[in-house]
Amino acid sequence: MENFKTYIHSLTEFSDESWKLLQPALSEQVFKKNEFLLKEGTVCNALFYIEKGYCRSFYEMEGEEKNIAFFFENEIATNIESFGSGEKSAYNIVACEPLCVFSLDKKMLYRASQQAPEIETLGRKCIRRFATKQESFSNLLKIYSAKNRLHYLETNYPEMLQRVPLYQLASFLGVARETLSRIRKKNQAV
Amino acid sequence: MENFKTYIHSLTEFSDESWKLLQPALSEQVFKKNEFLLKEGTVCNALFYIEKGYCRSFYEMEGEEKNIAFFFENEIATNIESFGSGEKSAYNIVACEPLCVFSLDKKMLYRASQQAPEIETLGRKCIRRFATKQESFSNLLKIYSAKNRLHYLETNYPEMLQRVPLYQLASFLGVARETLSRIRKKNQAV
């Protein structure tokens, strides 16, 4: 819980009063490896602050899983589109390790927002930070070659390379598993 | 101005009172073709609601322009990262046609937000919509092949294909200009 408090304070001013008002929206949840936080076709009603472990979001297309994001400790995982619009999610979010999160329920969060402007601000900043991360990954794919994408991750998100299996990283980077394996080999040589 | 009002109402409840309070943050701006809304290395201090025309954001890398997004009428253009954090933008935004926007100044917007919760909510929803669009485009690159990316744009964003020159679309889709030209040719045959 302390981590989460620190996370909030890193985003915005937050009084003890606001913290109290936020409590009804907040609940601790535990997921086993491969358990779903969000299933395709259901509505995303929560922001998941990740306390321990990590998870990934992925589409299922023609029997294949296409990974679109990985979320680690001290990050928010959610489907921003579904959460915002109330429409069904087009993809899944699943725990990759035993996962401990603090879940912020949408309805309760909105209620709390109306009681304290700081909570509304918190919500906005959570979303902004989420969006910023999305954007930078989006650009990664546009401006770099497969080789350079891996290099970018190595320097900016080394944790990701250590924790995410290669075959899952591959679809995230938009290349075949074998290709990524070969790129990695070449890079080691240098 | 009416379009902008409609846009706001499509996002959130918004009283005449809030609209009045928003005015100081709001200014109409006109850009010529190829004029910059945001230059690499400067801070993004505004949200640009596009009234007429369109613009694009792009990185400049090794003398080449890498397009990362296109923004059309009734959309918000901005650098969400720079706007949020106050840090320098890593990329440019430039008008692709004569452009008319309503600019929302950051400082004034924050001031207005403190006076009316509806404005804070508006800001949050603007950012959310922006993030949603970013995310869907980000996923586009991960889950589709170059061929299918074009097809996706054809069905979901036909306007983009009509208005954006092919050589600019190419870097946005992450392929060479010549490749896109050939893909397009093949698709016509079918």
Add this chain to the structure above:
DNA sequence: ACAGGCGCGTGATAATTGTCACAAAATTAA
């Protein structure tokens, strides 16, 4: 201990894409 599955590496070959060069078409400016 051992069977089965998972994650990774690698060879061979096909398919796709990038690069360079040049020309045609379309648009804009003079």
Add this chain to the structure above:
DNA sequence: TTAATTTTGTGACAATTATCACGCGCCTGT
């Protein structure tokens, strides 16, 4: 209208990547 510039198309070839097939090492559960 003409000239200049921009945008697009295309051929040839190189480079990169995907796909298929297979084997190896390492967990994990029984």
